[in-house]
Amino acid sequence: MRRLINDPYEIVEEMLDGYCRAFGDHVKLLEHDGRVVVSKNAPKKDKVGVIVGGGSGHEPLFLGYVGEGFADAAVIGNINTSPSPEPCYNSVKAVDAGKGCIYLYGNYAGDVMNFDIGAEMAAEEGIRVETVLITDDVISSKNVADRRGIAGDFFVFKAAAAKAEEGSDLDGVVAAAKKANENCATMGVALGAAEHPTTGSEMFEMESGDMEIGMGIHGEPGVRRGKTEPADAVVTEIMDVLVPELKLAKGDEVCVLVNSLGATPMMDLFVAFRKVSMILEEKGVTVHKTFIGTYASTMNMPGTSVTLLKVDDELKKLIDYPTNAPYFIQK
């Protein structure tokens, strides 16, 4: 195993401790719950609480986006595993400022069960918590409601958090999150597996030199496996799905996120973006803003995903809203 770790059963706690030591001016762990990362500013007066979360192993996803102008809290589970109900509930107690809270997370059965119990516990105390499930992984199901959430989490979190920051009520924040989710589509390609620190072995088997199109960020099998093709061909196949999914037409504007699943070199991401940009140009679609880097990973998995967010004036304003979180600073 090519991982530099201590006891794998302590890895999540040690990661969180290290993270909060590094970014103590932005965030802290809840004193009574070590699985909740809270913004130093929370609860912020007269603001809807924005809570994100999910399993560990996708860093900087979730905890990296807690901070000024972004999420108020992240609830952290074991590797690839939803957090349990108690930290979901504790996060609400920590950030609610009387205007209610929104849970934002990828659509996975485990997350839904645990966050729902957390919301039920909060409701018993009269705190309103709404949930928007992120479903940007277009290849994961024909039925939109069954789709997984992957790198598109970033855009949905960003839009909802900015809406909350503008002073919107909970219904407005929910509407912004839904709008971002509906206009967001992601498709990825995996070139290999991440190594699970607990078993010490790869999370799934993949021949060297193979690729799998449409694989999920937990290594859930995708739609097609075959020999690795040139970047332009893979990006073209991805764009052939994303463009019709969002019904992109001449004159439309998008934000683009080219994401590494953890072990993809930056240079490969730029090569991929080059082709994304060329295809959009050809179709007369303008890029409003580009994001390239590791935004939602699967530990040390080699692979890339492309996310498009179709934007109008409102979404542009929300994406552009100033943010100062450790893994996303924007003036």
Place this chain on the structure above:
Amino acid sequence: MYKNYILDKDYFIQVVKDLAVMAEVERDYLTKLDSLIGDSDHGINLSIGFREVTKKLPEWENENITAFFKKVGMTLLGKVGGAAGPLYGGFFMKLGEPANNKEEVDFGEFCNMIKNGVEAVESRGKAIIADKTMVDTFRPALDALMAAVEAGQQPLDAFDKCVKAGEIGRDSTIPLIAKKGRALRLGERAIGHMDPGSASSYMILNIFYENMKKRF
């Protein structure tokens, strides 16, 4: 009719100890099953949960059966996460309820405990037979158990039927397309693989059975 077949606290404590051993021994096997159609964490998360149960077990030895299983369930719910946390957490929390805060139960009461636990899994997971989940093990096992009890069979015969029906149910998940959980999106690619939740559910029932053989 089962008044002479008593399962006491020591029986349940031993079952939980054996479950913790199972979680370690089967960790990589269950994780491997999950890697084929899910997200490769089922065995690991059960071991995380049962390690915490093992740590706290000495503090619970004076609790009655209801309180004991509530603590086992709460610990799993808090530590395991994912879908398995609420499902097995719910199973154990509800398992103890029909014991009515007693220190021992007879076999008839024990069957009601299993029923209560299985129903908790069904109501939290909202799964039915053939969804390719732990319900494929639990539901036929429970039905077989209840039918055997209805027919007045001896406890070991009745629970043998329960475990065997669970085993058949577990194996029935192999050719299925999943309708719940992570495997849901795989469509036909889930065919040919056993559901990891149905596998661990079978192991749990079997541990209750193996310990019962030492009692009756």
